[in-house]
Amino acid sequence: MTPYPFSAVVGLDDLRLALLLTAVSPAVGGVLVRGEKGTAKSTVVRALAALLPDVAVVRGCRFACDPAAPDPQCPDGPHEAGAPSVHRPAALVELPVGATEDRVVGTLDIQRALADGVKAYEPGLLAAAHRGVLYVDEVNLLPDHLVDLLLDAAAMGRAHVERDGVSVKHAARFLLVGTMNPEEGEPRPQLVDRFGLVVTVSAPRDPVQRAEVVRRRLAYELDQDAFGARFEGDEKELAARIVAAQKVLPGVTLPDRELDRIARVCLAYGVDGMRADIVVARCAVALAAWHGRSEVTAGDVADAARLALPHRRRKDPLDPPGTDEEKLEQALNEAENDLPPDSHGSPDDDDDPDGGPPPPPPPPHGPNGPNGDGNEGPPPGTNGDGSQGPPPGNEPGVDPPPADATNRDESPTGGTAPSAQAGAAPVAPGAAFRPRTLSIARRGEGGHSGRRSPAFARRGRVIGSREPRGKLAGAPHLPATLRAALHRGARRVGPGDLREAVHVGREANLVLFVVDASGSMAARKRMTLVKTAVLSLLRDAYHRRDRIGMITFRGHEAEQVLPPTSSHEVGVLRLASLRTGGRTPLAAGLRQAAATIATERRRDPRRRPLLVVVTDGRATSGPDPVTLAPLLNGVATVVVDCESGPVRLGLARRLASALDADLMPLDTLEMRRTA
Numbered sequence: 001m002t003p004y005p006f007s008a009v010v011g012l013d014d015l016r017l018a019l020l021l022t023a024v025s026p027a028v029g030g031v032l033v034r035g036e037k038g039t040a041k042s043t044v045v046r047a048l049a050a051l052l053p054d055v056a057v058v059r060g061c062r063f064a065c066d067p068a069a070p071d072p073q074c075p076d077g078p079h080e081a082g083a084p085s086v087h088r089p090a091a092l093v094e095l096p097v098g099a100t101e102d103r104v105v106g107t108l109d110i111q112r113a114l115a116d117g118v119k120a121y122e123p124g125l126l127a128a129a130h131r132g133v134l135y136v137d138e139v140n141l142l143p144d145h146l147v148d149l150l151l152d153a154a155a156m157g158r159a160h161v162e163r164d165g166v167s168v169k170h171a172a173r174f175l176l177v178g179t180m181n182p183e184e185g186e187p188r189p190q191l192v193d194r195f196g197l198v199v200t201v202s203a204p205r206d207p208v209q210r211a212e213v214v215r216r217r218l219a220y221e222l223d224q225d226a227f228g229a230r231f232e233g234d235e236k237e238l239a240a241r242i243v244a245a246q247k248v249l250p251g252v253t254l255p256d257r258e259l260d261r262i263a264r265v266c267l268a269y270g271v272d273g274m275r276a277d278i279v280v281a282r283c284a285v286a287l288a289a290w291h292g293r294s295e296v297t298a299g300d301v302a303d304a305a306r307l308a309l310p311h312r313r314r315k316d317p318l319d320p321p322g323t324d325e326e327k328l329e330q331a332l333n334e335a336e337n338d339l340p341p342d343s344h345g346s347p348d349d350d351d352d353p354d355g356g357p358p359p360p361p362p363p364p365h366g367p368n369g370p371n372g373d374g375n376e377g378p379p380p381g382t383n384g385d386g387s388q389g390p391p392p393g394n395e396p397g398v399d400p401p402p403a404d405a406t407n408r409d410e411s412p413t414g415g416t417a418p419s420a421q422a423g424a425a426p427v428a429p430g431a432a433f434r435p436r437t438l439s440i441a442r443r444g445e446g447g448h449s450g451r452r453s454p455a456f457a458r459r460g461r462v463i464g465s466r467e468p469r470g471k472l473a474g475a476p477h478l479p480a481t482l483r484a485a486l487h488r489g490a491r492r493v494g495p496g497d498l499r500e501a502v503h504v505g506r507e508a509n510l511v512l513f514v515v516d517a518s519g520s521m522a523a524r525k526r527m528t529l530v531k532t533a534v535l536s537l538l539r540d541a542y543h544r545r546d547r548i549g550m551i552t553f554r555g556h557e558a559e560q561v562l563p564p565t566s567s568h569e570v571g572v573l574r575l576a577s578l579r580t581g582g583r584t585p586l587a588a589g590l591r592q593a594a595a596t597i598a599t600e601r602r603r604d605p606r607r608r609p610l611l612v613v614v615t616d617g618r619a620t621s622g623p624d625p626v627t628l629a630p631l632l633n634g635v636a637t638v639v640v641d642c643e644s645g646p647v648r649l650g651l652a653r654r655l656a657s658a659l660d661a662d663l664m665p666l667d668t669l670e671m672r673r674t675a
Contacts, residue, residue, distance in 0.1 A: 029196025030176030091132030139178030185566025429531035447606025450508025457505030553589035617651025
């Protein structure tokens with residue numbers, strides 16, 4: 001199958017440039033591509049692999065050692081310099097979302113070790129990706145420890161395997177590219193910071209570009225070979241330019257004045273730590289090499305900062321991600337103004353006789369222009385993909401509109417409809433606190449690693465052993481294995497004696513919030529306390545790696561304001577825009593919760609739900625909520641009692657009893673320190 005040509009991609013200039021720079025210098029640290037579905041993220045990454053030059057590897061080496069400089073610690077070595085070699089294309093290794101740690105780093109072949117008495121190491125995907133591309137689709141859905149492991153290997157250029165009695169080190173230098181859909185949830189800011197460059201892409205907003213995308217895709221599907229031949233010249237030109245830039249890279253110098261500029265830009269932009277400075281410096285050097293220059297210029301620093309800095313300003317993990325372009329331009333200007341007088345002026349006068357900053361690097365181009373079709377690329381002022389600025393409703397500093405753009409509490413003319421459902425203006429939550437840990441008491445099967453409820457897991461405290469269900473799923477339980485061999489009177493352990501350890505750890509759950517937004521919640525600033533409590537629980541769910549969902553009920557119906565998702569920052573935005581008012585259809589909220597849980601169980605039977613009902617127990621609309629308790633039979637539930645005042649009816653307690661739920665008064669939810 002002929003891959004889609006890299007030079008045939010329409011638009012996406014920032015993404016293509018970021019990928020080419022990491023191909024020139026993998027030390028930049030990899031690329032994270034954020035974009036909605038259908039924006040050619042995977043297509044561009046796979047196309048890049050076809051541009052990389054072939055590599056020479058030692059014949060028979062599973063770790064792709066370079067015959068000119070073999071790895072002295074190669075598990076298949078030692079290899080002598082000049083050993084027999086073969087040439088092959090650079091590897092493109094794709095890491096599936098369900099990959100396990102032993103599949104990534106490799107592991108000891110336990111069955112062979114027990115049967116043949118040899119210590120056989122099975123290399124993983126890190127070894128297969130050496131000197132190639134490691135592509136991780138939906139990187140935000142990977143367990144955190146796997147993402148940490150990948151980023152550590154990419155940063156150090158080596159993989160260290162210490163598990164199952166194996167101690168192996170081998171080279172693992174690869175171009176790391178991760179893609180993700182923000183709708184599936186944002187990864188932790190600490191992990192995003194580990195990527196060198198982050199690029200956000202979206203579908204073109206220009207109808208001419210959209211039509212050209214479809215035209216090229218249909219032509220490619222009709223005849224892949226003919227389509228590839230159409231861009232063959234451009235592909236060879238890009239491949240040759242990558243090789244030339246790699247040769248120039250070691251000789252590129254970073255002047256002190258530009259290093260000073262990098263430090264000042266990072267300080268003005270307000271990033272934490274030193275990783276940003278290092279990545280900008282490496283990216284600027286790669287940019288200079290890409291343009292065939294031997295010295296980094298001010299323009300290289302500015303372009304590198306635009307690729308490497310915007311994703312590093314999130315201070316709160318639940319802040320919505322986004323690029324504050326105005327703040328970055330301000331930081332660049334401040335750095336220019338603060339440079340010492342002898343560093344002012346054009347730092348690259350020899351290359352630019354007309355003075356002024358150098359022009360931005362041109363994007364890879366096709367035969368008739370930047371897009372290979374005679375078009376001049378996206379209109380000025382766009383983001384390289386046809387869109388202008390951040391998406392509507394997500395401008396920096398502006399709260400997005402509620403999920404329901406046609407709020408039923410407002411009239412078509414914009415005024416407030418005089419109805420019983422008229423919602424009060426949203427109130428802001430207070431400062432989040434550390435809540436008490438809510439968990440499911442029963443032990444789960446450990447379908448999703450996390451930090452909330454007890455469950456059987458691949459790691460954690462060992463509580464016993466069992467026979468493997470097919471291939472060994474985890475570490476072997478050696479005492480149980482020896483007992484099995486002795487029980488059958490054998491003097492040697494055989495494959496049938498193998499027992500695996502049973503671990504108990506923690507799992508992530510689906511935390512579904514059902515929040516009372518009726519008129520009674522607006523009294524005595526109660527909604528501020530409720531929003532603060534839910535915000536605190538949302539933050540707790542983020543730290544425990546849970547999926548979340550939110551249902552509100554008021555007036556005569558319930559509404560699913562947030563379908564189950566891993567995007568916790570969206571939950572914070574929906575909570576902030578939550579309005580109150582009207583009657584209390586508590587039964588409708590429970591019915592909606594039961595339907596949501598049933599749907600999620602069909603999608604993912606191994607993820608257990610934890611229902612959190614935030615209410616005072618009043619039900620002034622619809623049937624008695626107690627009668628709906630059978631719909632939630634077997635669902636772990638917590639009722640947060642919001643009733644306050646000197647006279648209390650105890651309705652929330654009655655509801656908790658019917659649901660077989662834990663009852664927690666609102667004022668006891670906060671985890672307070674003891675003296």
